Amino acid sequence: TQLLEQSPQFLSIQEGENLTVYCNSSSVFSSLQWYRQEPGEGPVLLVTVVTGGEVKKLKRLTFQFGDARKDSSLHITAAQPGDTGLYLCAGGGGNNNDMRFGAGTRLTVKP
C-alpha cells in the first residue's frame, strides 16, 4: 500500500496569514489530488495535478506537484476563516481508480 504522509497534522493561524501544508510519499504517483473536508460532510475535490513540477492555482490556493511526482504542497495566501477545514491529499493506486489518502492537515483560521 502506498503511504501518504501529511504535515503538519494541525495548523491554527490568524486571518490574513500565509501557510503551506505538505504531502509526502516514497512512492511515485501518476496523479495527486487535494480535497477539503468540512465537518459533517464528505471531502470535496479541489485539484488534480498530473505532471511533475506542475503548479496549479485556484484563487488564493497554489498547488505544486514535485518534480519526481512523490510529493505535493498546498500554499494558501491571506487565509480566511472560510478556509478552515481538513485538507487531504490522495494519490492514484496502481490502476488509477482506487485512491489512497493521507491523514490530512486540520486547518483553523481565526478571525
Added chain:
Amino acid sequence: DVKVTQSSRYLVKRTGEKVFLECVQDMDHENMFWYRQDPGLGLRLIYFSYDVKMKEKGDIPEGYSVSREKKERFSLILESASTNQTSMYLCASSLIAADYGYTFGSGTRLTVV
C-alpha cells in the same frame, strides 16, 4: 446537482448486529468505493467496485462485505458489528478517479455499542 447519497447520517447499533450502509449515486459512474475515516488515520479503503456484481477488496476488508446489484447502488455490510467498527463511513463514486477525482457522500457516523 450530481450527488452521492448515503442513507443515514447517524446510526447506533449493538455489538453482533448485522448492519447495512446504503449508498446511491445519480451520475452513472461505474466506480464506487467505501472508505472509513478515523482521526489520525485518514481514509482507509474497505471495498470498491468497477461494475455491477463485481467487487474488489481494499486495504481493510476484514469484517465487511459489499453488494452491488445495480449500477447506482453500492451497499456495505457489517456481518457482525463490533465496537472497533465505530467510525465515519464514506461512500464515493468516480469516472477515472485519478483524472476526475471522487464525489463523496456526506458520510454515515456509525457507533457500535
